[in-house]
Amino acid sequence: MSDAERPMDDHVPGEEEGFEPIEVFPEAEEMDLRPGADNCYKCSTCDTNCPVAEVDDEFPGPKFQGPEQWRLKRQSDHDIDDSVMKCSNCMRCDSACPSEVPLSQMHNTARAEYVEENMSKLSREYWRNRMLSNYRKLAPIAATFPRTANFVMGLSVTQWMGEKVMGITGEREFPEFATQTFRGWWAERGGNDTSRERARAARAERGEDVENPRKRIAYFHGCYSNYNTPEVAKALVRVYEHLGYEVMVPEQACSGTPMFANGMLEDARLAAETNVRELADAIENGADIVASCSSCSMSIRQEYPELFDFEGTEDVAANTWDAVEYLRVHEDLKGELEGTAVDGEFAYHAPCHARNQGLDGQTVEVLSAIDGIDVEDVGDSCSGISGTYGWKEENYETSMKIGEEMFEHMEDAEATTGLTECPTCSMQMGHGTGYEITHTLEVLEAALVGAER
Amino acid sequence: MAISDDVLVIGGGIAGATAALAAAEEGADVRLVTHKQSTLRNASGLIDVLGYTHEGEGPIVDPFDRLEELPESHPYRRVGTEAVREALSFFDEVAGDAYAGDHTDANALVPTHGGTVKPTARYPVSTAAGLASDPRDTLLVGFETLTDFDAPLAASHLEAAGAPFAARGVTLRFPGIVRDDAKLTRYAHLLDREEPVETAAGERSAREALAATVKPHLEGESRVGFPALLGDEFADEVRAELADRLGADVFEVPMGPPSLPGMRLEDLLYEALEDAGVRVVSGVPVVGYETDDDGTIDHVLVDRHGQEIPHEAGQYVLATGGLVGKGVRSERDRAFEPIFDCHVPHADDRYDWFVDDVFGEQPYARFGVVPDRELRPLDADEEPEFSNLRAAGAVLGGYDYAAEKSGAGVSLATGYVAGGRAGAEASR
Amino acid sequence: MAHDTEVLVLGGGSTGCGIARDLAMRGVEVTLVERGNLTDGTTGRMHGLLHSGGRYAVSDQASAVECIEENEILREIAGHCVETTGGLFVQRPEDPDDYFREKLEGCRDCDIPARVLSGREAREVEPYLAEDVKRAIQVPDGAVDPFRLCVANAVDAENYGARIETHAEVIDLLREGDDIYGVEVRHESGPGKRTHGTPGTTEEITAEYVVNATGAWAGQIGAMADLDVEVRPSKGVMTIMNVRQVDTVINRCRPKGDADIVVPHETTAILGTTDEEVTDPDDYPEEQWEVDMMIDTLSELVPILEEARTIRSFWGVRPLYEPPGRGTTDPTDITRDFFLLDHEERDGVSGMSSIVGGKFTTYRAMAEEISNHVCEQLGVRASCATAEEALPGSENLAVLEEGMDDFGLRSPIARRSKQRLGSRSQEVLETDEPNPVVCQCEGVTRAEVQDAIDQSGSDLNAVRIRTRASMGNCQGGFCCQNMANELHPEYDEATTREALDELFQERWKGERHALWGEQLSQAMLNYALHATTMNRDNDPASHTEAVDYGAFDSGDSSVRPSSRRRSGGD
Structure with a gap:
């Protein structure tokens, strides 16, 4: 019986209850972002900010990739x-657009659709991208046997294999794995209980109320500071505890940044679901969320609410902070730093994802309160690595071309130590200049905590 | 409060940057908050003061001569002719060698990519050799892949406009560009970085290859004009090398959007801000404010992905731009200033916002806040909205910068005055 | 008496072009004259709905049946002009159940395939429908590009030997006694393609038979020969949204009313419409309340429209006709059927028929009927083949769908180009020269613009209707200039400048009705680009008063050599 032959009463076929429009798109790749093109008035400011379009004319720029491509879609x-x-997901176009076009959301969604519809699931590229974006899954194995892993990754044959078999550039050195992960250190140190005690002690010393449930943060450390640079994570813990904060370290998955960048939206969704759940719990327990990696905080603050709709997503996004920004707003950080001294010169690069959060001037501003320090901003160019982007054989050259301006400015600066908040920018900075690269939290730790550790 | 300064400037275009610089010069601690990138990247990079009167008379030879004729409500009248001159000198100091035109009060006529000429008080040094009052014969060079500049057409247009020289145009292929939709910044980067490109004669640097492409088409002209894409960071070097190789002066024809001269001007202003110690926060919007009991602004709220962070200052400058910069917004039944809801006069009926001739006297082009002589936005009863808020640039109403060719000049003059007064008051 | 042509068709809309093609295919010698551009009258001013007949299934079943038949034919012969979107008649909770039932029954009576969807199912088809829609009837409505369809008919007529004269306004009907034997036209720039700035000429064109297919203007033409043609022009507004909020035609399922349809049209969605009788089809008020009503009323069906950006509004006049004596007052109640008025039978004046009423979807059937009538008069026995023979661009569309290369274009540009050009894609897009995009909003390349210029001369509005260049969200702000550049050097600077000014002004005309929010910002940006950056509003080339170049700054001679100096960067 065809529907047209159904008895014609006032019956309404199907059921209406609980039907929310968002459920029409269980998969993000089906999101209809065409209305986002309404905000575009074609000024091309996004294009002028795209570090990829500047060095590679195969890339037609964010305006085309975003509002134009979406508008032409049925x-x-x-x-x-x-x-x-070819988009590196630096998201500069987002902060460039004078008219609020959701560019990176459009790119992320289009990329996911491309991977889903147009990229062969059997291709080397697909598996390479999948592997790069799931670094978090491979890292634990390496971290269990860090010395072996570091040895194997360093072998020329491994590099050669990476390039020939997986399309991962042999020009870069794999990051070293720490001999003890941050989480290992954290557990050994006594976890949250220890932190609570230390925070209390610090409050007492600072003449504050010993009990202060508002001074509680949950730390989203991300993968890199857990497996590769635990000294950054430890610096965060020590700085926060020094200022009287109790630190919690919730369960967490990858923030999703590398997955968005590779169009692996399903992998990202799984990771995000875990993170939103765990972080929402922490908020429930009175904590604010802080992250030390600018891409992690970017992802949770902006990309989660743009791409996902888990319960609590908005709440988690609104209560997540960059670790330094949080202190700047909640403490008199300038006052704390007055009278402290760090002897050193730093060439500072603001990661694109910090820029995107309006944090590009923060580090220089905050650190200028420390005596004896000299921090020079090396300009507003992109480092060029953009997470996994610069690891791909086909992007290596582009990545280094983009980075050229930053390398030059670093070399022009007095300093011979680099400073940034993004792990992959840090790799690129080191790769391009041979400099040692440190994290802002480590400088704060040196100033505030000093030899106390 | 954690984030606190003497002066807070909202908006990062010419007006905002100038206001911040002027305030810093008064010794104030200044923070500049800008949401997205300014409309400078859309603008030609020319610093025009007044090209035509509000009644369309022009082109005006000496803009300073005519400022007094403008209506009382015009921003120039609010700040006075002397302030306009001071602001321009202030700009000259900031811009240094990057801009020309300060040797005379007379406007220059700069060829545009549409083939017309535009009156302007100052111009980027890259356009200097192209002035239309300079009688030297001219070759214009366009590129097949850049559809918005047709050099032969622009050349005939210049002749139709009565320009006192012979102009000729050629359309060439840009060496090293492989895709037809490469962005303007790509062209500039190739030249900036002297990237190697393949040519019939083998691999050459991009600058050398471009010169070699153009040279055979020179027929004795002593200057060659290109669309404005001759480098970004190293534009001076690119131009000088091309000039050397061509044996002719080289100039740019401003284009846009996007506009490299606009981007260079932005870089210049932001470098000056850094040198002046202005703290720049970009990428985040100001979304609200709180007042004291006496009605002055106590602090504004900056939205950082859902968190509203208070930013406190003694004095505030609103330099958020006009309809394009979104400092003035509109809905079907109203036009408004979105942060402080300052009064924006407009007809109730939106069909009175426009006239039928596209280049007619367009009311919408005059939308904006109306300031007093201190540049404080006035409410509907002509009282200052707040005692510690001033406005500058395109957020001001009562003038049509497009028709008058006065956009950059008004931004400079009002930014200079608003910032200077805010700085003086805050550091008092 | 020797005539210039056998049949002279007046009016370059869908009906006129359809007739020209039909007759030309039957071997009849045809000349068509049009006052402005093809489609300038009502054809280019409609919402682009390819009726399934569903809209007439209750009120006018004869029209409904004709619609579904023609709908199926057009999908075959004009595939590159038609998008098979499907349509929904959507019932809101406050809309009457009775009417819903009548609509469904009506569709069935007229053999219009119809299926009932629950509110939820309807929202799965169109996610932006209001949450509380009750249910919907799904019908095979479609979207059609009236410009492409009309132009394709004209091009094919030319292929069969017809002469198509645009910009040739009829200034007189040639009548001798009781016989009409031709017209006098005023050419804007001489016979053939229009060239801006070229002075016009007049021409008498004689014909054995004249067909007045000028629609809403038929009364004015009739009056030239003292014939009464009682057209009752009725205006309707259409508001164009910047993007497609829906990909299906959305009709409100309730008895007749204004603002009850959203048609996805190319890259946009068109909201329609109103129905108000006007006295002069060239001069009637275009009013704010009409635009507001489109948005406010249709937001009840598709709430996102309330906040969405509109890029322009335009009005069309329906060529409604009512036989004398019926006296219907509300234009909504006037039949949408068409009428063939043989002036010999009706008025005793031979040599001309007028065709009035009707609707776009059935243009071909109307053309067939009137062509039959004309052939009868001329004694031509060939029969109509327009239902079988595909239009240029729609031959062999299967080949296109099987995958043709992308001509070196980015895939969305290639896709849109192929959607517009159909089977002409290869012929138009394959080039060894650079083929940059000229209009970025609509993804129109130089090759396509050049192809249109070849067809239509220096008239950029004619290029626009062929390519959609300048019809996107910037409304030509960024591409008018680029399109004009494409005219040079074939056309000289003055011609190019005039063509640019005309296109820019035409774009503004419709954009005025969308001036708030993003489109007002867009308008200001466009204005700034054209007036500030290019100084087009005070272009010395267009002013009589010469500029005294010598009085202006000619450069600082003391620093002149600086541009030659090798400097050290910054």
């Missing part, structure tokens, strides 16, 4: 242009 069209894979 519901049934799925032929996303393959150039979307």
